[in-house]
Amino acid sequence: MDRVTVFNQYLRKKGLKSTSQRLIILDAFLNSSSHYSTEELYLSLRKDHPRIGYATVHRTLKLFAECGIAAELNFGDGQTRFEPVHSDHHHDHLVCTHCGSIIEFVEPRIEHLQHEIAARYNFTVESHRHELYGRCAKCV
Amino acid sequence: MDRVTVFNQYLRKKGLKSTSQRLIILDAFLNSSSHYSTEELYLSLRKDHPRIGYATVHRTLKLFAECGIAAELNFGDGQTRFEPVHSDHHHDHLVCTHCGSIIEFVEPRIEHLQHEIAARYNFTVESHRHELYGRCAKCV
DNA sequence: GGAGTGATGAAATTGACTATCAAAAACTAA
DNA sequence: TTAGTTTTTGATAGTCAATTTCATCACTCC
Structure with a gap:
């Protein structure tokens, strides 16, 4: 919709x-x-x-x-x-600490591991945050 | 040290x-x-x-x-x-949105996938953040 | 002891966010 | 359409954590 x-x-x-x-x-x-x-x-x-x-x-x-x-x-x-929000896919972010640019990434294997970890601690996940900070290709 | x-x-x-x-x-x-x-x-x-x-x-x-x-x-x-900071191992966090308790978790497979993603975008990772929010076992 | 350097802590400032409130706009029903 | 009701708007003020300021204070080295 x-x-x-x-x-x-x-x-x-x-x-x-x-x-x-x-x-x-x-x-x-x-x-x-x-x-x-x-x-x-x-x-x-x-x-x-x-x-x-x-x-x-x-x-x-x-x-x-x-x-x-x-x-x-x-x-x-x-x-x-x-x-x-794009309802069709979830993504997380790479954040360049130098120029501030933001790259979105999709990685289903990480999503899967998150569920595995939550189950390990009987934890019910409502949301998550996952960001990698560093230098983007332009700012190396 | x-x-x-x-x-x-x-x-x-x-x-x-x-x-x-x-x-x-x-x-x-x-x-x-x-x-x-x-x-x-x-x-x-x-x-x-x-x-x-x-x-x-x-x-x-x-x-x-x-x-x-x-x-x-x-x-x-x-x-x-x-x-x-414990220099020997890196961990991330489960955060209970109900009681505020914090559980630390270690998952090398996620660390590995992070490097893979960074390489995909020619991104040099300096640090990262990874938190799962939800209900801990006591607060379900 | 005295000069020089950095540290301390009370208070003031900053910056993002939120609340307030009178005036304006949007809805509702005849 | 219009009058009446409710919500929204936008300027401003307030809040709260983080940070800075500045007048002492403490330490070190002559």
Whole structure:
């Protein structure tokens, strides 16, 4: 199902309203390849929509995360980042500590080992975080 | 090599001084099994050493991380935690989202796959983060 | 003892995030 | 459409952990 539809259905289910700001932010968010922080998306939006405030961007990104169309990321730089969720595959991240670029990777064998470890400790996994930090090919 | 020695050598190399506060904090840090935040270690120390300030605890923990005898952890609760580094083995964490307990796990096969992934992208790994969040056996 | 260097700790600052609130906009039902 | 109700917006203020500042303090080496 389309992520715009997911968002609108979530709004209706929760008795929330569909506003122009929310739709503008959703559009900008989905059509970006970046892993935006609130600050970065706010600044990017300000070019075309200077009336949209920081608080609105922040609240809307939290809404995206609540309804499952965005994932919250934290790469240890003190800022929460958001990325659009693709329902078809899960991925983790390589983070370049030099230029800040982010590479996504998929590795089912690691996912499998995670389940194995959880079972070892009778642990029920709800989510996980897996990031490799270092130098990307351009920054060696 | 002893971690106390590592710390003292680091201090000397950097022209820093070996003070009673630093040694007290180091002792408390190494003899704990916890994953302390600055706040928690500060409060714990205050019982026996009420004159040691928060800023000193904070600065000293950062020193530990700099010289490699402590690792900084961040489990998404908004506080940075520190744990003593055991040079002989690397581990990652299971974090219970209900009771906050932390289980350490070791899985060389995942470490191996990480290297494989890094090579795939010509990426030089400096560090990594791998945490599974969910319910521990007691909290199911 | 005195000068020089770095450390300490109380307090102030920073920065990301969250809460507040009056005004504005979106929905709802007649 | 319109009046009434509810939610949203955006500027601002507040919160909290992390960090910095700065006036002493402690140590070392003449």
